Amino acid sequence: AQSVTQLGSHVSVSEGALVLLRCNYSSSVPPYLFWYVQYPNQGLQLLLKYTSAATLVKGINGFEAEFKKSETSFHLTKPSAHMSDAAEYFCAVSDQGSARQLTFGSGTQLTVLP
Amino acid sequence: DTAVSQTPKYLVTQMGNDKSIKCEQNLGHDTMYWYKQDSKKFLKIMFSYNNKELIINETVPNRFSPKSPDKAHLNLHINSLELGDSAVYFCATAQGNTEAFFGQGTRLTVV
Numbered sequence: 662a663q664s665v666t667q668l669g670s671h672v673s674v675s676e677g678a679l680v681l682l683r684c685n686y687s688s689s690v691p692p693y694l695f696w697y698v699q700y701p702n703q704g705l706q707l708l709l710k711y712t713s714a715a716t717l718v719k720g721i722n723g724f725e726a727e728f729k730k731s732e733t734s735f736h737l738t739k740p741s742a743h744m745s746d747a748a749e750y751f752c753a754v755s756d757q758g759s760a761r762q763l764t765f766g767s768g769t770q771l772t773v774l775p
Numbered sequence: 776d777t778a779v780s781q782t783p784k785y786l787v788t789q790m791g792n793d794k795s796i797k798c799e800q801n802l803g804h805d806t807m808y809w810y811k812q813d814s815k816k817f818l819k820i821m822f823s824y825n826n827k828e829l830i831i832n833e834t835v836p837n838r839f840s841p842k843s844p845d846k847a848h849l850n851l852h853i854n855s856l857e858l859g860d861s862a863v864y865f866c867a868t869a870q871g872n873t874e875a876f877f878g879q880g881t882r883l884t885v886v
Contacts, residue, residue, distance in 0.1 A: 695874055699816075704779075704865060704877040749816060761806065761869050762830070765818040 663688045663754045667766035675774045680724075680739040682769045684752030687733065692754045694735040695763065696726055699749040708750075711735060722746070747773045778802050781866050781878040788856055789886055796851045796881045798866030805870055807849040809841060812863040812880070821864075824849050853883075861885045 668683040686692055693712050697705040709720025716728040726737045735752060752766040779800045788794050800807065806825040812818045822841045823830045829841065838854045853860060866878040 697877075702880075704879040705818075705867075706877075707874045710874050751818065753818075761875070762808065762820045762823050763810075763818075763867075763875055764820070768816050768818075 663692065663756065663764045665752050665754050665764055665766035667750075667752050667769050669769055670767065671770045671772065673772040673774060674742045676744055677741050680737070680742045680746065680771065682737040682750050682752075682771065684726075684735045684737065684766060685733050686735060686752070686754045688754055688756070690756050692756065693761070694726075694728060695753045695755070696720065696724070696735075696737050697751045697753060699751065699768075701748075705751065708737070742771075742773045744773050744775065747771055777879075779866055779868055779876050779878040781864075781881050783881060784879065785882050785884075787884045787886060790856055790858060792856050793852070793854045794856060794883075795853070796864055796866075796883070798849050798851070798878060800847055800866075800868045800876075802868055802870070802876060803846075804868035804873075804876070805846070806868060807843070808867040808869070808875065809849070809851050810865040810867060810877075812865060814862070818865070821851075822849075856885045858885050 664687045666685045695710045696708040709718045711728045719725045724739045750769045753763040755761045755763050782797045808823045809821040821835050840852045843849045863880045863882050865880045867875040869875045
C-alpha cells in the first residue's frame with residue numbers, strides 16, 4: 662500500500678520569498694512521485710515528476726523537488742514566490758505497475774502575500 | 776484541441792436520478808481513470824481502465840459504473856444519486872511511464 666503525507670494544509674509566503682511545500686511518502690516498492698498544481702476551478706497540471714532517474718527534478722514555473730530515499734521525502738521548492746503561484750499543490754505517488762494509479766496527499770494551499 | 780475533455784463541466788441533479796459524465800481523450804493513451812475530489816479537495820482514485828481491464832477501488836459503491844465504448848472514451852454512469860455523491864470528478868489518462876493528464880473536471884451537485 663502507498664500513502665502520501667503533506668505537512669501543512671496552508672502555507673503563506675511573501676512575494677519573492679522561498680517556497681517550501683513538504684511531502685513524505687510511504688511505498689513498499691520503488692515509487693514514482695509527482696507534484697501537481699490546481700488553480701481554482703481548474704484541473705490538475707503536472708509541475709514535475711520523479712521516475713527513478715535524477716534525484717533532483719526540475720519542473721515548470723521555476724519549481725524543483727528532490728527525492729530523498731533515506732527520508733522518504735519529495736519536498737517542492739521555488740527560490741522566489743510569485744503572486745501567480747497561489748494555488749493548491751498536490752503530491753502524489755504511484756507504483757510502477759500497469760495501472761499506475763495515483764495516491765494523492767491531502768493538498769497544500771499556497772498563499773502568496775504582496 | 777483539448778487533450779482530455781469532460782462533459783458536462785457542471786451538473787446539478789436531484790437525489791435518486793441517474794446521470795452520466797463523459798470523458799474523451801485524443802492522446803492515444805492506453806489507460807484512463809476516474810478520480811473523485813471531495814469538498815475538502817481530497818483526491819481519490821475510483822477506477823482505472825487499461826486495455827479492457829478494469830480495476831475498481833473497493834470503496835466505490837456499485838452505483839458507479841465506468842463504461843468504455845472505445846479506447847478514447849471512458850464514461851462514468853451513476854445510478855440513484857445521493858447527496859454524498861456531490862464532488863468534482865476528474866478523468867485522467869496515462870501511457871507507459873508518462874504522467875497522468877487530467878481533464879478540467881465535472882462538478883456534480885446533488886440536491
